[in-house]
Amino acid sequence: MKLLEERIIKDGVLKEGGVLKVDSFLNHQMDIELINEIGKEFLRLFKHKNITKILTVEASGIGIACITAQYFGVPVVFAKKAQSKNLDGEIYTTEVHSFTHNKDYTIRVSKKFITSEDRVLVIDDFLANGKALIGLMEILKQAGATLAGCGICIEKGFQNGGDYIRGMGIDLQSLAIVDLNEKGELIFR
Ligand SMILES: O=P(O)(O)OC[C@H]1O[C@H](OP(=O)(O)OP(=O)(O)O)[C@H](O)[C@@H]1O
Numbered sequence: 001m002k003l004l005e006e007r008i009i010k011d012g013v014l015k016e017g018g019v020l021k022v023d024s025f026l027n028h029q030m031d032i033e034l035i036n037e038i039g040k041e042f043l044r045l046f047k048h049k050n051i052t053k054i055l056t057v058e059a060s061g062i063g064i065a066c067i068t069a070q071y072f073g074v075p076v077v078f079a080k081k082a083q084s085k086n087l088d089g090e091i092y093t094t095e096v097h098s099f100t101h102n103k104d105y106t107i108r109v110s111k112k113f114i115t116s117e118d119r120v121l122v123i124d125d126f127l128a129n130g131k132a133l134i135g136l137m138e139i140l141k142q143a144g145a146t147l148a149g150c151g152i153c154i155e156k157g158f159q160n161g162g163d164y165i166r167g168m169g170i171d172l173q174s175l176a177i178v179d180l181n182e183k184g185e186l187i188f189r
């Protein structure tokens with residue numbers, strides 16, 4: 001997606017350890033005009049898939065998933081990373097290693113909100129090693145729901161999550177895939 005690539009070039013900052021900071025427009029301060037265009041692009045890519053629900057994981061995926069959901073007219077469910085008195089009844093759980101926090105979380109989704117009737121689009125801001133997507137796919141497996149596809153804003157092609165997920169035959173669509181050239185500079189695939 002040209003608009004997103006141009007914005008990454010303009011405002012993205014590559015940090016040590018392969019971390020791409022896009023916090024001025026995507027996952028801390030959020031440029032809603034840009035994210036609206038992202039939502040429209042996800043609709044274009046997945047509108048034929050009869051999506052009934054969008055699933056993401058807190059925190060950074062939530063805002064993007066919500067704006068995208070307005071174009072599909074479906075609810076958003078987000079996996080929670082903390083137990084709370086508010087999370088009652090039966091839940092699906094699995095473990096996820098967080099890239100940016102460098103720690104393991106249990107993610108949780110109430111069984112009420114994803115069922116075997118659902119055709120689910122998974123949305124997230126980043127794909128790096130694929131741990132978040134694999135965790136969300138495990139929740140969908142427990143629910144017996146159909147994974148219709150995965151929509152990612154920024155895939156880091158220099159980490160192995162994208163190859164792994166595509167290797168499973170999943171319809172994974174990343175709006176920008178960033179790689180590193182031999183000088184360690186960002187380029188787009
Ligand atoms: O492909 P992966 O290696 O799983 O990396 C991608 C995940 O990493 C980030 O979540 P993280 O928990 O690190 O941060 P957040 O709290 O900002 O969502 C991002 O929001 C994705 O969910």
Ligand SMILES: O=c1[nH]c(=O)c2nc[nH]c2[nH]1
Nearest residue numbers: 018019020022099126128
């Ligand atoms: O802001 C972010 N930058 C990254 O490089 C990254 N990788 C996973 N999750 C990420 N979030």
